[in-house]
């Protein structure tokens with residue numbers, strides 16, 4: 001599932017923003033392995049990394065969250081998203097609310113599918129508003145620590161990829177990019 005979704009994002013990204021996409025991956029690999037890397041190697045590595053590592057990506061601090069009753073039907077996807085971050089545990093902390101329509105009280109446009117107010121004061125998710133609910137949850141949890149990255153479309157290859165300002169290939173016919181915003 002991760003790989004399929006990632007590949008779709010990857011193809012879209014390479015078509016429009018290949019340098020922006022390849023850049024961070026290339027830098028990370030050079031830093032980690034200490035040698036030059038070919039485009040083919042970058043692509044292979046990116047596909048292997050199309051999911052968080054076991055235990056999640058390291059975070060600057062530890063945070064926690066709990067699900068409000070509206071999120072009960074989506075608990076599995078939300079927990080999958082939370083698992084992207086090593087410093088995030090369930091129980092106390094940020095209340096997470098689920099809605100079934102665009103989020104109007106966040107600011108930032110009319111197609112907002114997620115909001116993290118005040119870096120973890122509270123989170124709202126429009127589950128079903130995009131084609132990857134876990135990615136939406138991972139993104140909003142990521143705002144506990146991080147702002148948006150320069151990627152165009154979010155994906156699972158890295159924390160920066162998760163923190164793109166849009167989740168693309170959404171379910172609507174009129175516009176495949178749906179913004180995931182936050183404030184505060």
Ligand SMILES: [Zn+2]
Pocket residue numbers: 139140143148164165180181182
């Ligand atoms: Zn965001």
